[in-house]
Amino acid sequence: MDRDTFLVWLSEMDGLTPEQRAEAARVLEGPSSLESLLEMLEQRVGAERRCPHCETPGAVIRGRSNGLRRYYCRGCGKTFNALTGTPLARLRHKALWTAFAESLRAGETIKQASDRCGVAGTTAFRWRHRFLRAAKTDPSKLRGIVEADETYMLDSRKGDRKLDRKPRKRGGKAAKRGLSREQVPILVAADRSGSTFSTVLDAVTSEALADHLAPVIDKDALLVSDGGTAYPPCAARLGVTHEALNRSAGQRVRGDLHLQTVNSRHERLKALFRRHRGIATRYLDSYLAWYHLVVLPTQPSPRAILACIAGLISPKQPACISNAN
Numbered sequence: 001m002d003r004d005t006f007l008v009w010l011s012e013m014d015g016l017t018p019e020q021r022a023e024a025a026r027v028l029e030g031p032s033s034l035e036s037l038l039e040m041l042e043q044r045v046g047a048e049r050r051c052p053h054c055e056t057p058g059a060v061i062r063g064r065s066n067g068l069r070r071y072y073c074r075g076c077g078k079t080f081n082a083l084t085g086t087p088l089a090r091l092r093h094k095a096l097w098t099a100f101a102e103s104l105r106a107g108e109t110i111k112q113a114s115d116r117c118g119v120a121g122t123t124a125f126r127w128r129h130r131f132l133r134a135a136k137t138d139p140s141k142l143r144g145i146v147e148a149d150e151t152y153m154l155d156s157r158k159g160d161r162k163l164d165r166k167p168r169k170r171g172g173k174a175a176k177r178g179l180s181r182e183q184v185p186i187l188v189a190a191d192r193s194g195s196t197f198s199t200v201l202d203a204v205t206s207e208a209l210a211d212h213l214a215p216v217i218d219k220d221a222l223l224v225s226d227g228g229t230a231y232p233p234c235a236a237r238l239g240v241t242h243e244a245l246n247r248s249a250g251q252r253v254r255g256d257l258h259l260q261t262v263n264s265r266h267e268r269l270k271a272l273f274r275r276h277r278g279i280a281t282r283y284l285d286s287y288l289a290w291y292h293l294v295v296l297p298t299q300p301s302p303r304a305i306l307a308c309i310a311g312l313i314s315p316k317q318p319a320c321i322s323n324a325n
């Protein structure tokens with residue numbers, strides 16, 4: 001349409017009834033993030049319509065409920081929908097999910113999220129953890145040069161009833177620097193294609209490192225670490241080649257080997273932690289899911305965030321941009 005015709009067409013909008021206006025607006029917006037999510041969920045049930053309760057296929061459609069088709073299983077007589085059996089199954093207020101996904105993307109605090117969505121703070125808190133627990137954040141395999149390094153987070157028992165030490169003021173400093181009982185180690189491993197893995201460790205031992213890395217590291221990978229003593233036996237357990245950089249001797253780069261990818265990942269993780277000061281240790285896993293869901297991917301859409309939360313896709317990891325040169 002040329003510019004003049006378009007202006008004429010626009011001027012005719014003045015003659016629309018309120019209903020026509022609303023209809024036109026819906027067409028212009030396209031399907032909402034929520035609608036397309038629900039559509040994707042329905043597709044997952046597919047033609048097979050297998051019952052999540054008893055595995056019998058061929059359920060019949062019995063109307064709709066809460067925006068989703070309701071299926072009736074003739075095997076067990078129960079009904080189900082596309083969310084049954086997922087952590088989102090009983091989560092209400094679907095219409096607000098997109099706004100909540102926006103809030104997660106913006107890294108908002110509970111207060112900001114509850115203001116944005118118009119729900120109580122306790123609801124925003126419950127949603128955050130339910131969404132993040134549901135999020136599918138499995139990385140693709142770590143291949144090629146894989147950098148692994150730990151970062152540390154101050155142990156916070158905030159909200160825990162039993163404290164085995166004196167309570168410390170929120171966001172305080174550990175008494176000792178470096179590794180101590182008051183620091184929780186978090187392992188981050190990343191390859192040069194951008195695939196990233198992270199997990200909370202009980203301790204930095206070769207056994208713990210190998211247990212966590214075994215499912216995600218490719219057998220042909222080259223594991224790069226700093227001089228930490230747990231890594232050589234970890235690599236031996238995993239059966240992968242290992243190279244260590246002796247950073248205490250000032251060695252930061254050796255040929256293609258460096259830890260810049262993983263260390264830049266650490267920085268972004270710490271920025272998330274800083275924004276949500278005083279994170280309770282028992283919620284660290286949720287924050288790591290958040291990190292994989294919205295911090296690492298480049299500008300994820302609410303649509304993509306909801307699809308990850310519904311377990312339909314994994315977050316898209318950006319390619320590595322850091323380089324030794």
Ligand SMILES: [Zn+2]
Nearest residue numbers: 051054073076
């Ligand atoms: Zn059934």
